[in-house]
């Protein structure tokens with residue numbers, strides 16, 4: 119099914135998720151985990167250290183909701199006004215003091231059940247469009263979308279923290295059709311260092327349901343791959359994601375976080391085993407739907423657990439043929455999607471892992487299927503897709519039961535202590551890398567000084583050269599004129615070499631030295647302009663929009 123565009127900018131309501139499962143949003147499958155309380159504490163810390171808007175923040179049942187909408191502080195009309203108008207009319211003139219911030223606004227497996235997450239899931243092909251829509255907003259400068267089965271997190275560089283958060287939240291509400299008031303119950307928001315650290319933990323697999331699982335690192339890499347060349351996936355955000363990949367690799371190679379760990383696919387195979395009467399695949403008929411990355415992993419784990427034959431359904435046969443080639447001693451029968459119900463009728467256990475936007479199995483389909491053998495009990499659906507491939511109400515039937523990706527928790531919780539120990543090992547690396555990233559990010563502060571300094575010298579060079587050439591008049595060959603020009607360029611370059619070296623963040627210069635040098639150069643050459651950098655950014659943004 120072709121997925122409709124977000125249409126946020128033009129259409130009143132998004133059609134992106136129009137056909138998705140509309141299960142009631144009761145959080146029955148959401149178990150409050152230690153990771154959740156960890157995030158809450160991270161949040162409290164963030165809010166306290168954050169700007170004055172949150173000084174009125176008081177702990178409540180759901181701090182996320184409170185923090186996202188300090189309504190008394192944000193005038194909704196303000197969002198429609200030009201940022202420059204706001205800048206001028208703002209009594210506190212906050213914009214001139216506030217630096218742009220890295221912010222993550224999102225929900226994940228720890229804060230939202232699958233029925234909420236699936237409404238927000240954005241297919242990879244639409245990430246660039248998501249970035250464009252986010253960056254078209256008044257207070258968003260850069261953006262990235264991290265949408266996986268476990269999480270939907272929007273990372274932005276926001277010109278104003280509060281307005282940025284509000285704009286992103288409203289955008290999330292539009293694309294999902296979930297009212298802001300409902301969405302708030304599940305959202306978390308982190309700023310600057312906390313946001314970076316969170317992404318690093320995500321890439322390391324620390325925030326995954328299945329600790330240390332490898333797929334998340336592949337997904338973070340994919341964000342960078344897809345974002346390349348997309349306007350808005352710019353320096354800070356792409357730098358942060360690239361750094362997260364380094365962290366993910368380091369944590370996996372320098373700690374034993376991934377050793378013996380389960381993955382989503384292996385947990386799915388394990389969960390089915392737990393639910394089968396004999397805890398064995400020897401006598402059950404297995405159907406796998408979807409032969410993408412996940413489907414392939416499920417098949418591999420099934421084989422590792424002794425399953426020797428299975429039927430695999432996919433839209434196209436190529437992927438199944440490739441798997442068959444890899445697993446030569448296993449009987450893998452390919453069937454097209456059109457035979458889905460007939461194949462399900464012959465299966466005891468059905469694994470689903472497709473990227474279909476709409477459910478493949480509705481309750482009325484499953485109701486019509488013949489009963490499985492009495493030894494097996496009920497037909498088992500293990501659905502690891504997000505959005506889900508099997509309607510949740512299938513479990514209402516006496517003849518079938520469906521488990522989704524959140525139910526994998528049952529398999530994963532077993533190793534809680536192991537989790538904690540491994541997570542602590544990884545934290546040292548994350549802290550170290552987080553400091554390195556901060557130093558790099560702060561060193562970007564010198565970029566405007568470098569540009570202004572170069573511009574200042576260039577203007578002097580150009581003016582003096584023109585004066586000199588006009589004094590000489592036309593009595594000079596072009597060759598000699600060019601030589602004088604080159605001489606002026608070369609002198610400026612040589613003079614600038616020293617200051618430039620001292621503005622560069624490398625092993626020879628600490629960040630504090632660089633920032634001190636930057637301030638000194640700004641003073642010496644009077645490089646501070648009347649306008650704040652933020653104000654200039656706003657103007658540039660408005661200029662881009664009016665084109």
Ligand SMILES: NC(=O)c1ccc[n+]([C@@H]2O[C@H](COP(=O)([O-])OP(=O)(O)OC[C@H]3O[C@@H](n4cnc5c(N)ncnc54)[C@H](OP(=O)(O)O)[C@@H]3O)[C@@H](O)[C@H]2O)c1
Nearest residue numbers: 119267333408409410411412433434471472473474503504
């Ligand atoms: N990657 C992960 O780490 C991960 C973890 C847990 C859960 N999941 C979930 O698992 C599902 C599959 O992810 P993946 O990583 O395996 O994706 P993938 O590698 O892109 O594979 C997508 C699969 O879905 C099939 N498909 C796509 N659109 C379909 C449609 N409209 N109807 C029927 N089949 C369709 C594809 O068939 P063709 O080969 O014919 O195109 C392919 O088999 C997703 O819902 C994802 O959220 C992924």
